[in-house]
Amino acid sequence: MLGRRQSYEMETDMESNNKMCIDLTAKKSQNSIAKGLTLTYRDYCQHTSIHGVQYLGEKERPIKERVFWLVVFVVSIYCCARLINSAYTKWDATPVIVSFAERSTPVWNIPFPAVTICSETKRVLKKSGDHNSYANLYNQFTAAMHATRIFKPENITAKEMEEFRTLLHVCNTKILQQDTPLIPGEEFDYFEVLDRMLPPFERYFFYCRWLSRYNECDKYFHKTLTEEGICYTFNGLPPTEIYRENTYQYHRSAAENFTQSSWSLETGYDASSDVETFPARVLSAGARSGIFMALQSFKQEVDYACRGPVQGFKVLLHAPDDVPQVSKQFVRIPMGREVLIAVKPNMITTSTGIAEYHPQRRQCFLSHERLLRFFKIYSESNCQLECLANFTLSKCGCVKFSMPRSLEMPVCGEEKIHCYERAERDQLVHEFQRVRFLNGGDTEEPQSGAQSACNCLPACTSLVYNTEISQANFDLEEMLAAEGDTEFMREYPGSQMSRLSIYFKQSQFITSKRSELYGITDFLANCGGIFGLFMGFSILSLVELLYHFTLRFGANLKHLFKVNL
Template identity: 50%
Template sequence: MFRRLQINNKNHNVTSQNATVEKTNSDSLKSRWKKCYYDYCESTSIHGIQYLGEKERPMLEKLFWMLIFLVFMYCCSILISNVYNKWNETPVIVSFSEKSTPVWQIPFPAVTICSETKEEKQHEFDFTKFYNYLLNHWENDGKITLDNDFKNISNFNYLRGLLQICGNYLTNEMIFPKLPDLNYFELLNKMAIPINNSYPFCQWRNKIGSCSKLLVKTYTDEGICFTFNGLSVDELYRPNTYQYKYYKKYLKTEKKNSLKWSLQNGYDSGSDMKSYPYRVLGAGSRPGFFIALQGLEKNMDYICRGAVQGFKIHLHSPDDVPRVSHQYIRIPFGKEVLISVKPSMITTSDGILNYTPEGRQCYFNNERYLKYFNIYTQGNCELECLSNYTLKQCGCVKFSMPRTSNMKVCNESKISCYDKAEDELLKEEFAQGLTDSTLNHRGKTKCHCLPACTSLAYNTEISQADFDLLNFAQSSKGLLEYYSKFDGLKMSRLIIFFKENQFITSKRSELYGLTDFLANCGGLLGLFSGFSFMSMVELIYHCTIRLWHNKRRV
C-alpha cells in the first residue's frame, strides 16, 4: 500500500510539472506576441498605430485612435472597391488613333449587287400567272390541288423556287402538301438572267471592261447576286459546307490570290496593287468602281418583288458573307447613283490581348471557332447562329444559309417557320443580353457574337440624278443601235468611290491596366493610412522572423 501511494504521488508530481511547463510555454508565447505587437506599433509606418502600442497611453485615447483607424479603413475600402469595379468592368476604352490611315491600306469595299428581276420570261414561265392559278385552285381546307393544269412539272418547280426569294407574305396562308426536295441553287441558276444582260459593262480604276471578269456569282437570301471584291469561297467557307462543295463543283470562277491580306493583319509588306482584295491609291470617282445596270420591262414581276424595281446594293468587308436583305441601298431604274464611302475601322492594341473576350468585348480571329466559316466576323457568326437555331426550330434551314450536305433544306411549307425563327432568335438574344448585362456591355447570349477585334465598315453618302436613257441614246449612233436591240430597256448607273484620301481609325486600348489599378489602390491606402508594400513586409516580418527570434531569446 505504501508503494502504491509513492507511485500516485510520483504521477501527481509529473502532472503538476507538465501543467507548469504548459503554463510557462503559454505565458512565454503570450509574452512573445505582446513584445512583437509593441515592437510593431512602435516601428510601423502606418499612421495612428503607434498610439495603440504606447503602454502609458490612456485607454480612452487608444479607443479614439482605434475608431479613427477603422473609419479611415472603411472609407478607403469603399473607394478601392469603386476602383476595382472600374478596372474589372471597363478595362478597355475605344479612342481615336494617333494618326490617320491612308485608304490604300485597306481594301476597297466588297459590293454585292442583286437584281429585283429574278427570272427571264423567255423560260415561258410567268410567275404572276402561275401564282394566281395557285390561289384559284385551293381546296376548302387550304391545301393545294395539283391537277392536269400543271402538265409541266418544271413550271411548278420554278414557282417553288421563286417563292423562296419573293415576299414571304405570299405563302403566309398556304398549306402545302408533302413536296419532294429541290436543289434551289440549280433551280434559280436555270431561271437567272445572264450576267451580261443585267450588267453590260464595268469600269474599275479607270479601265472599262466586261463585268464577268470582275463579278462573281453569289447565292444569298435574295437569290442569285453578284459580288465584286469579295474573298473566294476557299477562304470564306470550310470544306465541309454545302456552299464550298457546290461553288467548287459548278462555279468555275478564277481564283484570286488574297492570301496576302487579312483584316486583322492587313496587307503583307510585299504586296502590290495586283493583290486581292483590290484597293485604290486615292479618293474620287476616277479610281473607283463604275457599273451599268439594266433590265427589260417584260422580265419584271410586280407580284414577286413588289412595286419597286431595280437593284439592291450591299457594301461590306471582303471577309463578310453578304446578307443583302438586312442592309442594302436601293438603285432604281432611270437614275445615276453616286455612293461616296467613308471607312470606319476599329483596331486593337496588344495591351489587351490577355483580357477575356467578355472583358474587352471583342474576339480575335483565333479565339472563336465557326463551324461553317474560316474567318470570324460578327456577321458570319450571327449567320451561323441563325442557321443552327433555324435547324433546331424547323428541322431544316433556308437554302441560302450556311450548312453541311446532310442538313435538310426547308421547302415552301416551312417558309413561315424559318421566317418566324429569325424573329424568335432576336427576342431570345435581347432577353438574355438584357438579363446578364452590365452598365457597359450586354450579357452573354446564345449566339454571343461579339464584334471582331479588328472590324471594318463602310459608311456611305448617297446622291443621285435622273438618267435619261432615251435622249442619251439618241445623241449617239452607237448607243441608239444598242438601245434598239432591246424592247423596253431600262438602265441605271452606279459609281462607288472613297470620299477622302485618308481617315481616322478607332483603337481599343487599356483604360485601367494592372499598373493603373495598383497605383490607384496604393495612392488611396497611402492617403488614408500611409500604408505601402513596405508596410506589408513589416507586418509579415514581425509575425514571422521577429517572433521566431524572440522565441530563441527566451
C-alpha cells in the same frame, strides 16, 4: 505493511510533484508566449511606418487617446476597403476602351469594299406576256391554298414547275406570309434553277470601269447565293476561303478558279503585295479611283407578279470576308437614276495587351477564340447567320436554300416557307428572353423548346463601310434623242438604265483602337495610392508586418524561454 505504506506515499508525492512541474512549465510557456506577443506588438508599434499605429502601443498613452486612434484606424481601413472595391469593380467591368488611333490610315491599307448587286428581275421572261402566266399560276396557287390545299396546275411543264417553286422562295408575295399548301414534285437543287433563270451578266451589267480599265469587271465579279437569289459580288473573298470544306457552298464552288487572297482582317495585306492585288484596293479617294458601272434592265422583262411595284437593283457594301445578307441592309438603285455612293470606312483594331482578358470582359472575340461550324472566318454577321441556320434547323427540321449548311442537312420545301420566315423573329425573341433571364430582369425561365445561345460578340478587329448617297435623274431616251442615236433602242428595245459610282470619300481616315483602359498595373497603382493616402501603407510596410510577427516574434520568444529557465 508499514514499508508498503511508506512506498505508496512516496510514489504519490512524486506524481504530485511531477504534475506541479508540468503545470508550472505550461504556465511559464503561456506567459512567455503572451509576453512575446506583447513585446513584439509594442516593438512593431514603435517602428512601423503605418500612420497612427504607434499611438496604440505606447504604455504612457491615455486610454482615451488609444480609443480615439483605434477608431481613426478602423475608419481608415473601412474607407480603403470601399475605395479599393470600387477600383476593383472598374478594373473588372471596364478593362477595355475604344479610342481613336494616334495616326490616320491611308485607304490603300484596306481593301475596296465588296459590292453585292442583286437585280429585282429574277428570271428572263421568254415571251411577251410570260409574266402573266406566272401571275395566273400565283392565283391558282392561292385558290388551292384556301380550298383543297393541294396545288394541281394544268398545262405546265416540269421545268416551269421547278421555276415556279423556286420563285416562291425569293418573291415578295402575300403567299409567303401564310401556310403554304403541298406542291407535288420531286426534290431539286434551287441553286441550279436560279442559275438557269439568271439574266446574263453582260446584259444587265452594261458598262463598267475599274482602275481606269473598261468592261473588265467580270473578272472581279462572281455569283453569290443569297436570300434574294443569285447575286453578283465584286471584290469579295471566294466561298472556298470563307466556308469550311464540309459545307454546301464550299462544295459547289470548289471546282471554280478563284484568285488567292493576300489579305486578312487582323494582319492586313502581305508585305509583298503589289498595287494590284486581291482583294482589290485603290490608292486615293474620288470617283476616278472607284468603280463605275451602268446597270440595265428591260421594261418587258420586269416581273411585277414576283417583286412587286419596286424594281431596279439592290446594292450592299460589306467587308470582303463577310457573307452578304442583302435583305438586312442595302442601297436601292432605281431605274432612270444616277447614284453616287461615297464610302467612309470605319475600322477598329486591337492592341496586344487585351488578348489576356476573357472575351466576355473585353466584349469581343479574337479570330482564334470563336470557331464557327460553317465558316473559316469569324465575324459578327457570319456568326449570326450560322446561329439562325442552326435555330431554323431545330425549329423547322430544315434550312432555307441560301443558309450555310452541311451536305447532309435538308433544305426546306415550299410547305416550310412560313416556318423559316418566322424562325428569324422567333430566334430574336428567344435570345431576348434568354439575356433578360440571365440578367435577372425576368423571374420566369425562358420558354422551353428551341433555345438560341448565339454568343455572337463583335470581332475585336472589324471593318465597316459607311456610306453617303446622292442621286440625280438619268434620262437615257432624252440623251439618245439629243445625240441623234436611234440604233441603241433598236438593239436594246425597252432598255432602262441607271448609273452607279462607288468611291472612297477621303484618302485618309481615322481608325479606332481597342486598348487597355484599366490594366493590372493601373489597379495596383490605384490601390497603392489609396493605402498611402489613408494609412501610409506600402509593400515595405507589409514586409515589416511579416517580419515583426515571424522572425522578430520567434527571437523574442526564444529569449523569454531562456530567461524563465
